[in-house]
Amino acid sequence: MTHPTSQQVDIKPRRMAFDTDTPMNKYTFDNNSLVSTFFYALSALFPDGERFFIHSVRNYQDEIEDPVLRQQIRGFIGQEAHHGHSHEALNDSIERMGFPMSAITARLQKRVAFLKRRLGRKRQLALTVAMEHFTASMAEFLLKNPEILDKVDPTIRKMLIWHAVEEIEHKAVAFDVYRLKVNNERLRKRVMVISMAGLFARIAYYQFLLLRADGHCPRWREWVDATRFFWGKKGILRDNVHSMKLFFQDGFHPWDIDQHDLIDDWQSRFPDVASLQTN
Numbered sequence: 001m002t003h004p005t006s007q008q009v010d011i012k013p014r015r016m017a018f019d020t021d022t023p024m025n026k027y028t029f030d031n032n033s034l035v036s037t038f039f040y041a042l043s044a045l046f047p048d049g050e051r052f053f054i055h056s057v058r059n060y061q062d063e064i065e066d067p068v069l070r071q072q073i074r075g076f077i078g079q080e081a082h083h084g085h086s087h088e089a090l091n092d093s094i095e096r097m098g099f100p101m102s103a104i105t106a107r108l109q110k111r112v113a114f115l116k117r118r119l120g121r122k123r124q125l126a127l128t129v130a131m132e133h134f135t136a137s138m139a140e141f142l143l144k145n146p147e148i149l150d151k152v153d154p155t156i157r158k159m160l161i162w163h164a165v166e167e168i169e170h171k172a173v174a175f176d177v178y179r180l181k182v183n184n185e186r187l188r189k190r191v192m193v194i195s196m197a198g199l200f201a202r203i204a205y206y207q208f209l210l211l212r213a214d215g216h217c218p219r220w221r222e223w224v225d226a227t228r229f230f231w232g233k234k235g236i237l238r239d240n241v242h243s244m245k246l247f248f249q250d251g252f253h254p255w256d257i258d259q260h261d262l263i264d265d266w267q268s269r270f271p272d273v274a275s276l277q278t279n
């Protein structure tokens with residue numbers, strides 16, 4: 001069965017009109033190249049990563065009978081597809097600043113094709129469950145601390161907020177399919193460990209490629225500020241550690257972490273983001 005709280009979320013794919021034409025500051029996160037390239041690396045990962053998530057859920061779609069979950073799967077697929085398109089447009093805009101985003105995504109596409117060939121559908125779904133937990137935790141952090149985006153390029157800020165809301169809305173869809181069709185707690189946890197190691201190695205490598213292409217060597221000050229941004233008292237990764245611990249409990253479900261407050265009525269808290277919706 002799906003978790004009772006999963007059934008209370010309306011997963012609505014929203015089409016958004018982002019302005020990805022206006023040039024932005026090269027290192028838009030407070031001129032910090034380490035923080036900025038972390039988000040550029042994530043943006044490089046999203047389109048092909050999210051298409052893989054869709055693929056891993058589609059592997060089971062026809063076997064799901066619960067009408068609510070079937071509807072939620074459709075919502076999840078629609079949302080992830082829109083995220084991919086929006087981030088592709090953003091990646092083009094980052095590429096125009098001289099960063100090798102398409103070379104990086106070409107590399108990623110090979111990796112995804114390899115994973116599709118090598119992993120069975122259970123492991124593919126477990127990988128999606130792991131990544132969806134990570135993105136929902138990042139999303140929670142951004143929606144709890146939106147002021148960290150105040151000085152960032154407005155298009156990136158709006159895209160991240162919209163993406164964060166939808167990641168929380170659909171955070172349990174792959175999980176509910178996994179629980180119904182695979183339901184292996186050991187595999188779920190093991191794949192989380194492997195996928196986080198792989199994810200952070202990949203992000204670091206992409207950051208290296210981005211900085212090398214720009215011939216930029218981060219200054220001491222950037223390292224200090226980036227360390228604070230990621231691991232400080234209100235650090236984005238430090239915040240993640242807590243929700244990771246919960247994931248490793250037996251019987252964990254994404255909606256054990258109640259994030260309704262962050263998504264209910266989000267339009268009134270972010271009217272400039274909501275106003276970009278076109279459907």
Ligand SMILES: [Fe+2]
Nearest residue numbers: 050080083167
């Ligand atoms: Fe997404």
Ligand SMILES: [Fe+2]
Nearest residue numbers: 080132135167
């Ligand atoms: Fe997602």
